[in-house]
Amino acid sequence: MTISDKTDLFGLFAYEIAELITPFGLKPYRGKQIAEWLYKHNVHQFDAMTNLSKEQRSRLAENFAITEVTLKAKQHSADGQTSKFLLAFSDDMAVETVLMRHSYGNSVCVSTQVGCAMGCAFCASTLTGLVRNLTGGEILAQVLYITELLKLQDQKVDSIVIMGSGEPLANYDNVLRFIRLVHEAYSLNLGYRNITLSTSGLVMAMDKLAAEGLPITLSISLHAPNNVLRSRLMPVNNRYPLEQVLAAGNRYAEATGRRITYEYTLIAGVNDQPVHAKELAAILKGRLANVNLIPINPVPERGLLRPELSEINRFEQILKKEHINVTVRREMGADIAAACGQLRHKVCQSDG
Numbered sequence: 001m002t003i004s005d006k007t008d009l010f011g012l013f014a015y016e017i018a019e020l021i022t023p024f025g026l027k028p029y030r031g032k033q034i035a036e037w038l039y040k041h042n043v044h045q046f047d048a049m050t051n052l053s054k055e056q057r058s059r060l061a062e063n064f065a066i067t068e069v070t071l072k073a074k075q076h077s078a079d080g081q082t083s084k085f086l087l088a089f090s091d092d093m094a095v096e097t098v099l100m101r102h103s104y105g106n107s108v109c110v111s112t113q114v115g116c117a118m119g120c121a122f123c124a125s126t127l128t129g130l131v132r133n134l135t136g137g138e139i140l141a142q143v144l145y146i147t148e149l150l151k152l153q154d155q156k157v158d159s160i161v162i163m164g165s166g167e168p169l170a171n172y173d174n175v176l177r178f179i180r181l182v183h184e185a186y187s188l189n190l191g192y193r194n195i196t197l198s199t200s201g202l203v204m205a206m207d208k209l210a211a212e213g214l215p216i217t218l219s220i221s222l223h224a225p226n227n228v229l230r231s232r233l234m235p236v237n238n239r240y241p242l243e244q245v246l247a248a249g250n251r252y253a254e255a256t257g258r259r260i261t262y263e264y265t266l267i268a269g270v271n272d273q274p275v276h277a278k279e280l281a282a283i284l285k286g287r288l289a290n291v292n293l294i295p296i297n298p299v300p301e302r303g304l305l306r307p308e309l310s311e312i313n314r315f316e317q318i319l320k321k322e323h324i325n326v327t328v329r330r331e332m333g334a335d336i337a338a339a340c341g342q343l344r345h346k347v348c349q350s351d352g
């Protein structure tokens with residue numbers, strides 16, 4: 001990406017930076033030093049890169065740029081555990097990034113696209129369609145923004161969930177660049193096992209991801225135990241029906257040894273009845289799988305409501321009785337519109 005005529009270094013690997021700077025008289029090892037300034041120290045001015053000579057710094061500034069994100073809006077949940085940030089990039093496009101403070105560490109939920117093309121019936125991210133893909137650097141910038149905030153409290157980002165706005169596997173190359181960049185020693189050095197990617201079930205890309213050999217956790221958004229209901233909630237099911245998605249989940253689990261998480265958003269009167277729980281248990285039986293039940297964050301535009309607590313518990317108990325590993329997502333940030341795309345939708349609605 002370029003800003004005016006300058007090449008942006010943010011989002012590049014150290015070896016790529018090295019290739020770009022050597023024609024300007026800098027040694028290749030400087031690539032890693034610059035990457036450390038960008039990704040470890042969050043420095044966005046060449047002038048502050050003090051292990052380079054003044055002359056080198058000004059030559060870099062003449063020829064290269066470093067993009068930054070700017071904060072457009074933020075919300076904190078009443079319990080202080082969840083904070084949501086609307087972050088804007090150089091073209092003023094904005095996405096949501098969420099910080100969740102769990103007892104086991106700090107988790108960041110990143111967005112991978114501005115808007116989304118998948119058209120799921122219950123999701124606010126897709127209300128105005130896909131605007132554009134984010135670059136690897138733009139996804140990483142969200143994590144680094146939160147890292148800087150946490151540094152002030154002597155804390156760090158412990159895990160990343162790729163579960164914000166967008167379908168990550170529809171932006172495959174940029175998302176993979178992000179995953180590899182955040183793992184680099186000159187960046188956050190985050191273990192692949194601390195990264196979870198959530199997909200609506202793009203089967204071909206799931207197989208491609210399994211072949212990368214990265215031990216990241218795969219979450220699959222199921223939301224229905226049969227094709228009729230799933231197609232109603234998730235149009236992608238017409239392209240990749242349930243049985244193909246489950247088969248790809250099995251292949252991913254076999255290839256990586258990692259248990260799949262199946263996400264199931266509970267919607268009152270739609271997919272939360274005992275018959276659905278039994279059907280779900282039947283299709284998941286014998287698979288290396290966890291089920292994560294997510295009581296829906298109501299999207300008023302769609303008229304979809306959250307089940308009563310007793311219905312949620314009943315659904316959970318049926319799965320347990322059938323020996324399915326199940327957890328109910330702890331209420332986090334429902335009071336701050338933490339569901340995908342809800343803050344952006346609210347803030348950006350007036351922009352059209």
Ligand code: SAH
Pocket residue numbers: 118120122123124162163164165166167168198199200201219220221263265294295296297298299339340
């Ligand atoms: N596109 C990817 C990742 C982004 S959505 C995917 O579909 O998995 C992350 C998760 O939030 C998905 O399981 C999605 O179905 C769920 N989700 C979206 N809107 C929601 C809402 N209003 N309430 C609860 N969960 C929601």
